Amino acid sequence: MTMREIEQDILNDLEELNDSISQYSYLIACADECTAFPEEYRTAEHLIKECQVNTWVTLRWEDDRCRLYADSEALLVKGALALLQEIYEDRTKAEVESYHCALLQTESFVRHFTKEQKEGLKQILKIL
Numbered sequence: 869m870t871m872r873e874i875e876q877d878i879l880n881d882l883e884e885l886n887d888s889i890s891q892y893s894y895l896i897a898c899a900d901e902c903t904a905f906p907e908e909y910r911t912a913e914h915l916i917k918e919c920q921v922n923t924w925v926t927l928r929w930e931d932d933r934c935r936l937y938a939d940s941e942a943l944l945v946k947g948a949l950a951l952l953q954e955i956y957e958d959r960t961k962a963e964v965e966s967y968h969c970a971l972l973q974t975e976s977f978v979r980h981f982t983k984e985q986k987e988g989l990k991q992i993l994k995i996l
Contacts, residue, residue, distance in 0.1 A: 919988035
């Protein structure tokens with residue numbers, strides 16, 4: 869699947885849930901899917917300063933493939949990070965550089981985040 873197709877699947881899943889509570893629960897449940905964050909990256913260098921709670925993100929290129937490592941003390945944010953990992957993980961540099969993630973422009977996604985959390989997610993997308 870392309871990055872756009874994966875993102876659309878995520879948005880379709882959110883839209884199929886008929887209410888905000890179900891959508892919120894879905895995002896929280898996604899936190900369990902977040903790839904383990906290596907302890908060596910749990911440093912100030914990888915902290916997203918715009919986030920209210922500790923949130924770490926690092927992007928690495930291994931064999932021209934994207935490796936997105938992310939973690940957050942906020943389950944909702946961690947769920948969003950897991951979804952970003954689903955979209956970006958194992959993509960080539962060309963794919964990542966040409967892709968524009970639209971999650972933060974979609975009401976069914978952003979309505980669950982505070983202003984500060986949205987700012988943090990915007991900063992994370994800038995890293996990508």
